[in-house]
Amino acid sequence: MSDAASSVPADHEPLRRFWRGARGFWRSRDIAVAWGLIGLLVICVMLQVFVQYRLNLWNRDFFNALEFRDGREIWRQTYLLMALAVPSIGLAVFAVWCRMTFQRRWRAWLTATLIDAWLGDERYRRLDLWNGEHQNAEYRIAEDARLATDAPIDLVAGLLGSLLSATTFVVVLWHVGGALSVELSGLTFSIPGYLVVAAVLYAALTTGTMMLVGRHMVDVIECKNQAESELKYAFARLRGGAAAQMNSSDIEATTATVGIALKDVIRQWRRLCGQHMRTTIVSHGNTLLAPLVGLILCVPHYVQGTMLLGEVTQAAAAFVAVQGAFNWLVDNYPRLAEWLSSANRVGTLLDAFDRLEAAEGPG
Template structure:
């Protein structure tokens, strides 16, 4: 392991050492259980909607008016349940984030103010620390993103496990004629889904491999810009415009330059994620078409398996959809960890300075 990697791991460990304290003596676990139950119920509703989709298109194909009306009533019930679960999930998730941010920010401010460290934490080890930005903005992202990411990952795992079964059972076997023989591919939609998801995930990892570094530099430039503006605004003596203008212009130029780099990263990741959003439904239908043409599946089963294919792709491509958010969280958590490490170093230094006189 390189020195930089070991240092990064130590900083992230320091972040979790403090941030993880929220899980002790708080309602964190109760909220987490509520979110897990809500995710499970929401996946069950999606599962029922998948079968509703099959039954509805089969009823349309058979022109069964009474069945269509009955299914319309069932849809209303499922939609109401899904909306109620979604609203509850928003409340649980945002309450969790609010409480965690409040807890972590309080600890950061307490540590920052203790022994007047705020007077010494501005510039350490040759780097501007910008504690104000890290306490406000980075602490928010560092506590917001993990909840969204974990809940999304849990939902993706449950969706993948549920709808892979649908693909295997409903999708059937694909028969491919080669020369005089026939090759049978049972559960071919599952294999196709895995291969397709692996391709999109690998593509996202390749095109977005520099995003964490780009976001880190963008956040640092933003923090530096705010620092420079605040310093000019709080001068105790009036300085000529010519002295401040170049400093402000340089900080502004740095921010704009980093945003330009970030724009390029988002353009590349959007190319993969948006392309996947457009192609996944079409690929699902195309893969189902051979068995429908051969009369092995009904129209309802085609739409059901195509919808299941899209659901599985969404689950498998969790990293594709969340890579920018994950990169942003890693950057902010690292910056909070750096602040905590700096405060620890200042405390250690102060103890060493007063030790001989005690």
């Protein structure tokens, strides 16, 4: 908060304000541990992609052995699968430890910073309404700060894994799929790397559809979070009034406020349910169709005898990996929307602290 008084943002930019406040963690005494955890997590992601690539080759060799009824090779590939599964599980577990340890430390630092700003100069006494809504600082510090620090590391690690997977398996698709010859009006066209082209077009379709159907999700989640905090605020007032032994008419008025807040919470949850239903149509449909689309696209080469069964399964698995990497936004859109909502709410709270500090002046 040291530079807030001299530079109060002219525009309401809560997300930018959140990052200005949260990035202080990287200048804290935990900087060495933070970078160490990030480095270990990056290494884990890279090794996981390598194991995924090796499993893709295993798919080819195992199904080729099935096609040729080679019993000895089938057993050898079975043992190899177990040898690949052990490091894959170990890397996944270690990545969870790195990720959650980083999240825990970042949340502890941000929460302590918010508490200091909230309690400093007794701002909690003056922070009631801001931009027409209750700040409910307790809820934002306890809940929104958690969500705002949980999601970024998950999203960044997932995005890194998607980029590495896309780079790796595009090469596999290009090499295994080769070109596809198509006859149209007596003319023959050759589509080089047709599986790569199909994966990109398929991912663009699903991602565009997800962005269209979920375009209001951030606003809906933010309204839901605000309604939840208003309900907690109403309950706190009711409890405080009971403790202070308010008269019956005041108690009834406060109880009515709780009822109104609860109705708003239910209404916002109904809106959120509709958003999740629409996005689930896209995400679940993609999960079901992507493996089948990859197999169907390999049928022409398999029928012509230019692709073995193992290569078909290898290409189909690589297709799923590529479109999954390209569809990172489809898989993470609800989580991204939840994070944007929580980060905006924390940023709004920090902005309110800034303006209070500026209003207080040097004294």
